[in-house]
Amino acid sequence: MPDPRSEAAVPQSDRGGRRLAPAAAVLLAVTAALAGPGAGGSAAADTPETAPAAAVSCPSVKMRMAIPTRAPLLDWSENLGFDGGGNVWIARSLRNVVERFDRDGHVVTSVPVTSPGAVRIGPDGLLYVTFGNSPIAGAARRGGVLRFDPSADSPQPEVFVSGLGQANGAVFDGDGNLYVADTGSNTVVRIHRDGTIDTDWTERARTALAAQGPGADGIVVAGNTLYVTLLESPTGRVVALPIDDPGRASVAVDLAAAPLSTPLLPDDLAIAAGGLLYIATGTGQFVRADPLTHTSCLLTTDQPITSVTISPTDASTFILGTEGGDVLLAHLLAS
Template identity: 40%
Template sequence: MFHEGGIPLLDWRENLEFDGRGTLWVAHITKGRVEGYTPDGTLKTSFPVSGAGGIRRGPDGMMYVNFGVNPLTPVGGIVRFDPTAAHPKPEKVVSGISGINGLAIDTEGNFYLSRELSTGILKIRPDGTKDEEWTKKANVFGTNGLEIVGDQLYASVITDTSSPVVRIPLNDPARHTTVVKLSKGPLGIKLLDDLTAFNGDLVVASFRDGELIRVNPETGRSCLLVSGLRMPSSVRVARAFGDNDPRRDLFVVEASGRIVKVTVG
């Protein structure tokens, strides 16, 4: 246990990311803030971001966070902050969009945003303009978690009863394909949330079942990695975070408020 939770759902930690400089950044959606933790579990800083959701490190070393993710803040966008600042101050980068959740950023600084109740993954260029053609071609409904591996974008789908993980080529989004379907029917829907790349595979969180599922993106084969979690919403590989080993250590945030470390193997 890295950090104990509070009242489930009311203490909902939605997403997390390591900045590569020794800090774990966590998006706390219900309290509307971003938190920075040191490897010993100390909360060293926090600052307000309304409806904080997907959080990722950009190729410029800055941290980017979706805001307006919860229903009480219908107009959202993306803010950025400097993780090296003693008192980080979020700066608005993109605004005027709604219904967003997950976030991914490619090496050129393009943003990809998932939408749980809409068709099409949003692509926003570094200058803040929308790539409408790309979004139209990436016509997957109900995406949640996003992860870029090489020239492929992987997305988990939360609304589909078959619980699929989808692959979208960044250079040809119309050629998206399903990697695997993790549910056999409506009663088995896993409510897939965020996912991360891990040792050549993908690890995806099942919010409903409290699981981490490991998926081979080439073959689609899957196995249960961890069970017994409490509404896990995001999972990330520990990078440059104390003595944690990125080949073995994963961190998970939950709607229970907990932050959990998982060691594999």
């Protein structure tokens, strides 16, 4: 079994050889400051025609630094997530570690993980982290998922599943199945609660995604539908993948109005009340999209963004990870 605890590698969204923070109390304080004044059958045949994303109204956004990088690029914040206690954990790809921060922005817990990707709380209260999120690990099938008790004084990670490719984004469905986006193989891997892989489902997803574009990356769930970003799509595509029939993939939204125009490199994403998607892009745009109307709008433009999650203390505030390592807060202002 591969040891996911120490390999330096370029993160998955490195496009040219380069490639939180506070606990809930800090996020609440910062949020308060921000709010104050101042588809079936063959995938190729059944892909529906979908209009490119049209401009729709977006609210104004107020940006704020949550945690500045300690070392630009070396602190690359690939992903972030919260444990059951509201503590935020940051995946630092180039440091090969997942870190928990205290309310003063200091690291209080570090768990070694090789090329970490998604950080997700599981139905059992454990924290699940994808590892091997690099092209090198993906090619060697050294990706997988580990898990640990985030409340432990010294968390001891154990491998939940191994032998995957470039394990990147992840999400649990309502039944406790885990879905992992394998960027290198351009598929979504379905993993049962006992750690076994649903190979038939996974292969059907692979075939369907091949007709949509390359680079399965971020993934969220809404009922029976998975939404998957395609990092390398020339139109910044997000795909809808039905859980009960993964062969019927369809276009949820194309973020770019024309091929190779920004926003591009859709990475991680979050889903909010009402089913709206909030998408981080490697070209620096933070985008909101409606997968039902196939439209999107630009919330803000900043440095290249790797990840996004919703604050547990304020549904109008999003925490963003970046390639440079900064962790940002984006607060949606009332219109």
